[in-house]
Amino acid sequence: MPDSKGFTLSIVVPAYNEGEVLPEFHRRLSAVMDTLNCAWEVLYVNDGSTDNTIDVMHQLRAPHVAIIDLSRNFGKEIALTAGLDHARGDAAVVIDADLQDPPEVIPELIQKWQEGYDVVYARRTTRDGETFFKKLSAKSFYRVIQRVSRVKIPADTGDFRLLSRRAVDALTQLREQHRFMKGLFSWIGYPQTAVYYQRKPRFAGQSKWDYWLLWNLALEGITSFSIAPLKIATYAGLLTSLGSFSYASFIIYKTLVYGDPVKGYPSLMVVILFLGGVQLMSIGVIGEYLGRMFNETKRRPLYFVQNHIPSSVKERPDSIITTTGQQNERTTR
Numbered sequence: 001m002p003d004s005k006g007f008t009l010s011i012v013v014p015a016y017n018e019g020e021v022l023p024e025f026h027r028r029l030s031a032v033m034d035t036l037n038c039a040w041e042v043l044y045v046n047d048g049s050t051d052n053t054i055d056v057m058h059q060l061r062a063p064h065v066a067i068i069d070l071s072r073n074f075g076k077e078i079a080l081t082a083g084l085d086h087a088r089g090d091a092a093v094v095i096d097a098d099l100q101d102p103p104e105v106i107p108e109l110i111q112k113w114q115e116g117y118d119v120v121y122a123r124r125t126t127r128d129g130e131t132f133f134k135k136l137s138a139k140s141f142y143r144v145i146q147r148v149s150r151v152k153i154p155a156d157t158g159d160f161r162l163l164s165r166r167a168v169d170a171l172t173q174l175r176e177q178h179r180f181m182k183g184l185f186s187w188i189g190y191p192q193t194a195v196y197y198q199r200k201p202r203f204a205g206q207s208k209w210d211y212w213l214l215w216n217l218a219l220e221g222i223t224s225f226s227i228a229p230l231k232i233a234t235y236a237g238l239l240t241s242l243g244s245f246s247y248a249s250f251i252i253y254k255t256l257v258y259g260d261p262v263k264g265y266p267s268l269m270v271v272i273l274f275l276g277g278v279q280l281m282s283i284g285v286i287g288e289y290l291g292r293m294f295n296e297t298k299r300r301p302l303y304f305v306q307n308h309i310p311s312s313v314k315e316r317p318d319s320i321i322t323t324t325g326q327q328n329e330r331t332t333r
């Protein structure tokens with residue numbers, strides 16, 4: 001671990017239509033970083049914004065500011081990865097541009113890192129400015145994923161965290177297309193710990209997440225880290241077969257003992273529709289996984305960079321990223 005003065009910190013900021021917020025974010029971040037006795041760079045990743053975000057980034061240009069302009073909108077998870085790929089520091093902090101993650105927490109993250117933790121995640125104690133339903137759905141999601149997956153994903157944690165160099169290197173080796181970052185952060189292992197903070201409402205602009213996107217993120221999380229849904233299909237099948245077997249025995253018994261004429265149209269319909277439903281659902285579940293396999297097998301690069309302006313921080317000797325921002329070669333290892 002480098003001593004308190006000799007290290008360099010990279011701050012990775014994915015931004016999609018954050019033109020309104022960025023100047024204020026930059027001001028607050030700089031205020032915090034200037035009190036720290038260390039070298040630092042901030043990497044602004046423009047994730048194909050449709051507003052003036054890229055112009056604002058260029059206005060903020062300074063020796064310690066790096067700009068990574070992606071070729072289109074790839075989504076937060078990939079924007080974040082692009083930032084980490086280009087981070088040159090001894091540790092990297094991942095933070096949202098909208099000031100929901102207060103930069104003032106960064107010194108605490110650094111302190112824990114210096115105590116020897118590789119991943120220091122910021123855990124929120126409050127979620128101001130979010131609806132009851134959003135809080136409830138977030139809570140149930142963490143509960144479900146904890147149940148069905150072996151990877152422990154801490155609840156109430158966003159992407160705001162500090163990663164040591166070896167954690168960054170581990171993470172950048174994971175090149176899957178379906179990136180559920182919260183899961184990947186945990187998956188890499190290494191000593192991890194939490195720091196608590198209060199999550200604020202957005203400073204300006206709008207959240208890019210609606211419930212449909214959140215639902216898809218939840219699906220992504222579960223299907224990337226668990227095959228429990230596939231097993232559920234097996235057990236549902238087993239249960240229905242057992243059920244129908246007992247029902248069949250019951251009918252045979254009734255016919256033999258009481259000589260009941262077979263009258264079964266309604267029950268037949270119910271059983272057929274029920275089974276049809278179960279089968280369709282199971283095929284759907286298999287489809288979810290198959291679709292993900294399909295996307296992974298194409299092995300496409302995660303993103304393309306149309307313009308990369310590096311900071312003045314020296315490139316790491318072991319870095320294999322070309323300055324034009326083409327795909328990290330580590331993929332092929």
Ligand code: UDP
Binds near residue numbers: 014073208
């Ligand atoms: N973001 C991004 N690409 C996207 C969507 C979002 O880089 O396609 C960034 C966004 O600019 C912000 C962060 O990801 O810095 C979190 O986004 P947002 O505030 O919309 O999410 P929430 O805080 O509601 O979870």
Ligand code: MG
Binds near residue numbers: 098100202207
């Ligand atoms: Mg936000």
